[in-house]
Amino acid sequence: xxxxxxxxxxxxxxxxxxxxxxxxxxxxxxxxxxxxxxxxxxxxxxxxxxxxxxxxxxxxxxxxxxxxxxxxx
Numbered sequence: 001x002x003x004x005x006x007x008x009x010x011x012x013x014x015x016x017x018x019x020x021x022x023x024x025x026x027x028x029x030x031x032x033x034x035x036x037x038x039x040x041x042x043x044x045x046x047x048x049x050x051x052x053x054x055x056x057x058x059x060x061x062x063x064x065x066x067x068x069x070x071x072x073x
Contacts, residue, residue: 005031010057017053 003020010017018032029046030053042052 009036010053015053015056 003023003026005018005020007016007018009015014036016034016036017030018034019028019030022028030049031043031046033042033049033053033056034040035042042049044052
């Protein structure tokens with residue numbers, strides 16, 4: 001079964017998160033976090049990447065960290 005990949009930016013475009021959309025019984029899962037400025041990609045297990053993404057957003061919320069979703073057509 002094919003699953004669509006989506007991307008969104010957090011922290012004013014500093015980080016880009018790539019994830020696969022849910023399909024059937026399979027949940028949505030983060031597959032990669034990219035530091036756009038350094039051009040580094042962070043890989044790991046889905047739960048570890050999800051915790052990292054939430055901690056990045058939580059650490060920057062008082063300043064300018066928002067989630068901006070982009071469409072992949």
